[in-house]
Amino acid sequence: MTPGSRYPAHEDLVAPGRSRSQLWRLLLGLGVIAMVSYGLQIVTFLVLLGFTSVEWLLVMERGRTPIAMLILLATFxxxxxGVGLAARLLHNRSFFSLIGAPGLTVQQFIRTCLGGTAVFAVIMVLPPYDFGAPLVANLHWLTWLGLLPLSLLAVLVQVSAEELVFRGYLQQALAARFSHPVIWLGLPSALFGAAHYMPQEAGDNAWLLCLWAMGFGLLMADLTARAGTLGPAIAVHFVNNIVALLILGSPSSLFGLALYLLPYEMSDVAALRPWLWVDCATMLVLWLVARLAIRR
Incomplete structure (x- = not known):
């Protein structure tokens, strides 16, 4: 058995990039993605600056109001x-070839979303019913419901963009160049974890949250390789972020669209670390449920 033979479906995603799999193309492609995305973000901020103030842009960066959070998520x-441009110019492949067969992608996305929603529904009705202290109300429920369609769309944009970069472009370009899964599963996951390093908000918990994100990335990479599409990874990421951004937000940042706020900051070592074990267990259950959802 070859190292990658346990992931036959992954070849459907990787094959279009094999003819142009040089590392310089990957590195240049990452540069293209960064330049396009950051360049357009800067333009957006400059346009907004004409209507608002620097102080409001700082509020937007932390996602502390609904409109700020919607704009922040939309910039993803x-x-x-950038991914589509890099794929076409440097690898001669289409944007949609990074995602997978459309019909299968949608089918896997829907089935995994339903399974993930069921997991969180069960968690919500099981004890304990608080986090050591009462939840803090953030948005009025009527406001929250009114914003929900836009909020869901914004979260879907955000998670889809992240999956396209890490499990789409980066993972597939590495797999086209290197045969061993340790490289093309591990490296994108490590970079995904590093991208979630937030010492200002998380303090002494920053490295633990970084490791959590790395583990999450590894499971999403495995799902993508098993499924042959980005559908399941986008679905798990989507359901997870609905809970984290729209239902139970952190008071540290990115809480503008949340119905409730957790009763502790991300930097609170004593309060957060026990719940990280719960998050890890939940992540594993979501991964297992997704694997059941994609069984053919």
């Missing part, structure tokens, strides 16, 4: 533009 939509 610039990443797919």
């Amino acid at each position: 939509g610039f990443l797919p533009l």
Whole structure:
């Protein structure tokens, strides 16, 4: 058995990039993605600055109001533009070839979303019913419901963009060059974890949250390789972020669209670390449920 033979479906994603799999193309492609996304973000911020103030832009960066959070999540939509440009110019492959067969992608996305929603529904009705202290109300429920369609769309844009970069472009380009899964599963996951390093908000918990994100990335990479599409990874990421951004937000940042706030900051070592074990267990259950959802 070859190292990658346990992931036959992954070849459907990787094959279009094998003819142009040189490392310089990957590195240049990452540069293209960064330049396009950050360039368009800067343009967006400059345009907003004409209507607002520097102080409001700082509020937006932390996602502390609904409109700020919606704009912040929407700017993730610039990443797919860079991904599509890099894929076409440097690897001679289409944007949609990074995602997978459309019908199968949608089917796997829906089935995994339903399974993930069921997991969180069960968690919500099981004890304990608080986090050591009462939840803090953030948005009025009528406001929250009114914003929900836009909020769901914004979260879907954000998670889809991240999956396209890490499990789409980066993972597939590495797999086209290197046969061993340790490289093309591990490296994108490590970079995904590093991208979630937030010492200002998380303090002494920053490295633990970084490791958590790395583990999450590894499981999403495995799902993508097993499924042959980005559908399941986007679905798990989507359901997870609905809970984390729209239902139970952190008071540290990115809480503008949340119905409730957790009763502790991300930097609170004593309060957060026990719940990280719960998050790890939940992550594993979501991964297992997704694997059941994609069985053919």
